[in-house]
Amino acid sequence: MxxxxxxxxxxxxxxxxxxxxxxxxxxxxxxxxxxxxxxxxxxxxxxxxxxxxxxxxxxxxxxxxxxxxxxxxxxxxxxxxxxxxxxxxxxxxxxxxxxxxxxxxxxxxxxxxxxxxxxxxxxxxxxxxxxxxxxxxxxxxxxxxxxxxxxxxxxxxxxxxxxxxxxxxxxxxxxxxxxxxxxxxxxxxxxxxxxSFQLQLPLDAYRHYDVTVLPHLVANTLKHKMVLNIFGGLIPEPYGEDAGTIDIKYGCYIPIVNAIRLLAVAEGIAESSTRQRFWKLRTSGTYPVVELKKWEEAWIYFLELRNQVHAQYEQGVFAASGKLRVERMTKEMKHTLKSHVRTGNALQKMIRRKIGSGG
Missing domain, CATH: 3.30.460.10 (Beta Polymerase, domain 2)
Structure with a gap:
């Protein structure tokens, strides 16, 4: 509201x-x-x-x-x-x-x-x-x-x-x-x-399961992993001045944005915003509505946390680390974050299994 x-x-x-x-x-x-x-x-x-x-x-x-x-x-x-x-x-x-x-x-x-x-x-x-x-x-x-x-x-x-x-x-x-x-x-x-032109990518040239292009698309999409360890726990930064922080940008937000973009490409969806991509994916009927809802809720939560990360105004510019200190998070926040990270992790596994294999 x-x-x-x-x-x-x-x-x-x-x-x-x-x-x-x-x-x-x-x-x-x-x-x-x-x-x-x-x-x-x-x-x-x-x-x-x-x-x-x-x-x-x-x-x-x-x-x-x-x-x-x-x-x-x-x-x-x-x-x-x-x-x-x-x-x-x-x-x-x-x-x-x-x-x-x-x-x-x-x-x-x-x-x-x-x-x-x-x-x-x-x-x-x-x-x-x-x-x-x-x-x-x-x-x-x-x-x-x-x-x-x-x-x-x-x-x-x-x-x-x-x-x-x-x-x-x-x-x-x-x-x-x-x-x-x-x-x-x-x-x-x-x-x-x-x-006289309209910016439009040649989606048809590489959106299908082309044996040459697709593995590269998937590999790049899955480059950034969700911050989840093998036991299902969050992975904080271990060293340096960022020790004890969770990488919200590259460990939560970017992986799910990249994943939804790839699903959109596979469906021939040309919209550039994640929000529009979710809407078009729902209308495509390719993925269960319940799964799309979970992915979208995770994306929205990561968007919310992005404005809470450690940030500063320095030398005339606004900049943020993209990382959130664990001690600033309530028990409820940790629980919610972990749940959404697991959702993102499952989405990446699905992409590797279904799209990465061409099936």
Whole structure:
């Protein structure tokens, strides 16, 4: 549930973001937004909270893109020379950004007129650099894997974007499969001008049980294991400053998100958000409704815990370890977490048995 008062509060934040005129103002709004949410984030249903956080962050990112190409124009570099889309990947693409998420993004633009390819690419790389720097300024650090619009791999024409998919499918090594799975979460956030393309992955080329591609998809999907030992207990981090913590991001949330994405691919489901994938999987009738409900409940609980992990504001950015200290967890929380981790573990075993074997 979301009360009328709380909804009006979300809408005021959204309006403030949309009315912002510079990065300094956006940065102040984001800090205030964090302070406001810190005392109330448990007061609303998890999916309602996630939806509003992402609507507000989408608006922040869109404003940053607009401010960035406006800045380039003021510098004498002109407006974008061809239509383009600003694309979100990762948790942004899935509409699952948390308070502490980094940035994963790209630019996909129309094929330039003959002879203008280098000039147009140079413009969009500059735009990508401005956007990445702007998002960093308001508190979104670039992702460690360099999936950002300032990188040539993630700043391309649509034709190049699509050709790379085919090349990655034709040579399904570990890195290429990783890139494919990243692109499966792609979501166009902002469109400038009228584009002639629609971002769509060639699902039919690799969604079926292809003997070459499928083992790689499964191996990458199951890379991150649930934090469950052979006795059915949780596995805390054993060493260093994170000793005694549970890895919520990579030991709970990412494994189940990856698993649901793979099930969606196997069904030819093109939606990028986990929530939409669950809905489409229910309508497909392939998996028992009772199992889908258990998987979805686990995913929602992991989403809830992601905003409770150890986090900090440092050097102008918001960052989180993705880990939750065991001593901060109540007995009830531990019991619930263990139950959902077991559900995720069973889901991974099912994928290995039924999809990994091609049966």
């Amino acid at each position: 979301c009360t009328r008062e709380r909804r009006e509060g979300w809408e005021r934040w959204l309006q403030q973001v949309q009315n912002s005129t510079d990065l300094q103002q956006l940065s102040r709004i984001r800090k205030q937004f964090h302070e406001d949410l810190s005392g109330e984030q448990r007061a609303v249903e998890t999916l309602v909270e996630v939806e509003w956080i992402n609507r507000i962050y989408d608006a922040m990112i869109e404003q940053t893109v607009k401010l960035s190409y406006g800045q380039l124009n003021e510098q004498g570099k002109g407006w974008p020379p061809v239509p383009f889309q600003f694309v979100l990947y990762g948790s942004g693409g899935r509409q699952e950004l948390t308070l502490w998420s980094d940035q994963d993004n790209g630019i996909v633009y129309e094929t330039p007129p003959n002879g203008q390819e280098e000039e147009v690419q140079a413009y969009f790389l500059q735009l990508g650099e401005a956007v990445v720097a702007g998002l960093h300024e308001i508190g979104f650090p670039p992702c460690d894997g360099k999936v950002v619009s300032s990188e040539p791999m993630w700043c391309t024409t649509y034709a190049q974007w699509a050709d790379r998919m085919d090349a990655w499918i034709a040579d399904p090594n570990w890195e290429h499969i990783r890139y494919l799975l990243i692109c499966l979460d792609a979501r166009p956030l902002f469109t400038y001008g009228k584009v």
